[in-house]
């Protein structure tokens with residue numbers, strides 16, 4: 026079957042996520058294999074994976090350690106549930122994950138996609154307060170522009186009008202605090218990005234509603250789907266302090282930011298905080314297989330122990346903690362444990378940072394920001410051609426409103442990254458020129 030025939034068959038049967046039907050009328054790449062930072066389509070065209078396949082393939086494609094772990098585990102046990110049973114990959118992985126997080130002992134509740142980790146985290150928080158004799162604590166505070174996935178609970182705390190307006194009648198009410206630094210742009214972690222006014226709305230909401238709050242949920246340091254809106258660690262540390270002061274749980278959604286993306290293993294490490302629940306997914310398996318988790322302190326876990334009362338968490342997904350996905354994640358954690366991974370990450374982050382800094386003062390560009398291996402350029406209007414031009418030059422990207430961003434595999438070979446970034450910067454300058462008119 027040639028690639029036109031494959032596309033015809035696709036159009037007849039596949040419903041693509043986040044894709045306008047009209048966008049499928051032109052020829053779209055049909056990806057056949059991946060290797061390192063590149064994807065290859067059915068015609069043999071090579072594409073640099075500029076968004077790490079929706080921010081998850083942090084170790085690139087066909088990582089040998091991950092492929093080997095998947096193959097070995099697949100030959101032994103492909104699936105077995107975690108309800109009243111266990112299996113070694115889930116056990117070893119949970120211990121490894123818990124050890125990555127700050128001091129307190131934790132338990133790992135597995136999901137499959139990021140949204141399933143978020144759903145579990147929200148329900149754990151609500152049920153925890155019920156067990157504590159405070160069933161009135163069932164509401165959440167989230168940030169304006171937050172995104173935590175597309176299931177209804179996640180949408181209730183991460184409502185993005187452009188994506189979710191049809192669902193307004195069916196989501197539950199939550200409180201929304203101003204986005205950090207709303208209206209103030211900055212660069213990476215520079216603390217001036219953290220205006221006190223935006224923090225004030227959050228702190229006021231916590232103080233005012235503490236007795237009805239189950240938790241506050243935030244994307245740490247970078248609100249991805251909002252357009253890679255970045256904020257400083259000062260906001261997070263003051264938020265954590267305020268939550269602790271008012272006995273409100275803090276859920277940190279590290280699904281996009283975890284496993285090195287911001288330059289540290291987890292973004293919240295920049296703020297030195299110890300969240301009650303940490304959601305992880307995407308790069309947990311190096312993006313190779315779907316696995317996610319809500320990682321919960323034992324202070325919370327222990328309230329689910331049954332004595333005379335049944336306190337079971339009646340929640341689960343069939344494939345949560347799938348053994349092959351756990352094996353992939355264990356191999357990914359091995360890769361993240363290597364010093365060479367962090368050396369390259371630091372080097373690559375500097376390449377991105379330097380290149381983006383050069384765009385900051387250009388007319389037509391509202392902001393250029395960078396945090397670890399997330400680089401975003403914000404224009405005054407949605408870029409008309411930049412995205413398509415870059416795809417034509419072999420760099421796969423997706424636009425986000427007025428923002429075009431690069432979120433490549435973290436271990437990209439530096440020479441390749443330099444050349445991709447140079448192309449990206451040239452395209453951004455051309456777009457800025459077009460927008461200036």
Ligand SMILES: Cc1ncc(COP(=O)(O)O)c(C=O)c1O
Pocket residue numbers: 138139140141143172173174175244249250278279280281282306307
């Ligand atoms: C911060 C954050 N949380 C949750 C999700 C949802 O993850 P998934 O698409 O795997 O359900 C995403 C996805 O982009 C995300 O960026």
